[in-house]
Amino acid sequence: MILGIPVSSDRGGCQYTSQNFHGIEGGYLNFGAAVSYDPITQYVVPPNETWVRQALIDAIRVQPRRILDLGCGTGSTTLMLKQAFPQAQVIGLDLSPYMLVRAEHKAQSANLDITWRHGNAEKTVFKDASFDLVTASLLFHETPPTVSQAILHESFRLLVEGGQVLILDGNQNTLRQLEWLNDVFEEPYIRDYAGGSVDASMGAAGFAAVQTQDIWWINQVTSGVKPMRGENTTIQRSVGQYAPTTDTTIDNNDLEDFGSPAFGTKA
Numbered sequence: 001m002i003l004g005i006p007v008s009s010d011r012g013g014c015q016y017t018s019q020n021f022h023g024i025e026g027g028y029l030n031f032g033a034a035v036s037y038d039p040i041t042q043y044v045v046p047p048n049e050t051w052v053r054q055a056l057i058d059a060i061r062v063q064p065r066r067i068l069d070l071g072c073g074t075g076s077t078t079l080m081l082k083q084a085f086p087q088a089q090v091i092g093l094d095l096s097p098y099m100l101v102r103a104e105h106k107a108q109s110a111n112l113d114i115t116w117r118h119g120n121a122e123k124t125v126f127k128d129a130s131f132d133l134v135t136a137s138l139l140f141h142e143t144p145p146t147v148s149q150a151i152l153h154e155s156f157r158l159l160v161e162g163g164q165v166l167i168l169d170g171n172q173n174t175l176r177q178l179e180w181l182n183d184v185f186e187e188p189y190i191r192d193y194a195g196g197s198v199d200a201s202m203g204a205a206g207f208a209a210v211q212t213q214d215i216w217w218i219n220q221v222t223s224g225v226k227p228m229r230g231e232n233t234t235i236q237r238s239v240g241q242y243a244p245t246t247d248t249t250i251d252n253n254d255l256e257d258f259g260s261p262a263f264g265t266k267a
Helices: 031-046 049-058 076-086 097-107 145-158 171-179 179-185 190-194 198-205 233-239
Strands: 066-069 089-094 117-120 131-137 160-171 206-215 217-227
Touching: 031 171, 049 076, 049 145, 049 160, 049 198, 049 206, 049 217, 049 233, 066 076, 066 145, 076 097, 076 131, 097 117, 117 145, 131 179, 145 160, 145 198, 160 190, 160 198, 171 190, 198 206, 198 217
Parallel strands: 066 089, 066 131, 089 117, 131 160
Antiparallel strands: 160 217, 206 217
8 A cells, every 4th residue: 555545456558568558667556657647748749638538528428337447547538527526436456556656646625525446448357237337538649559449348347328429539540640749749659640540449349339539639539338238239330329226226335345325415
C-alpha cells in the first residue's frame, strides 16, 4: 500500500518500464512520470485538455450506477466522471501506483469520493457485468495493438448488457496524415495506434452501435454498446442508437471491497 492506495504484488506491464513515454526516461511506472503527466498532457492535448476530456462525458448515453475508468493515470477524466454522475460509484484503475497517489490527492482536493485500484486493464479483478460504463482516456496510443484489443475484450466482459464503452484518444486519421505529430507525442506505440482502427477493434470485441466522433481535429472519441441478448447487432450498428442501462435488478454486491447501491441513490 502506497499512501493508502492498494497495490497488488503482480504489477504487470513490463513493457512500460523499459521504454520512454511522454518523453520521460525510465518508463511509465515511476514517480517522475506521475509528476510530469499533468503538465505534459496539457501541452499535447490542444486546444484545451478539459474541453477534450469533456467530449467523452458528453458522449455518455447511459445512466451509470457503476463506472470504471481504465488507465486512469492521475485521474483527470475520473474526476470529471464523478462530477457528472455524483451518485455513481466511480473506480479509477491504473498500472502505476504513483499515478494513483496523485489521483487520490486530486480527488481529496476536489472533495470527491472515488475508489482507486492498482491493476492491469487487460485483466481486472472485477466480476462479469459489474459496470454500466467503462471508459479509457488517452490510453490506447500508449499500448500495443494486442493489448488494446485485450482491454476492449475485458471491457465487454465487465459491462452489463446495454452498457457503454468510451475510448478517448488521438484522432487516427489525423495521425496517419501528419507524420510529424507522431514524433511530437514521443510514444513508442503511437504509430501502431495511428495505423489501426478503434472502430474495427470494438467490433471485433463484440460491441455494437460503434461510432467515432472527431474532437477538435486532433482527438476522437469512440463509443460502443454491449448488445442485449438476442438483439440484431447489424441493425443496431446502422441505426447508431445507444441502449441506456435501466435494469435495476442486477446484483453486483460481490464487487471487491465496495457495495452495490440502488440506481439513483447516493454511492
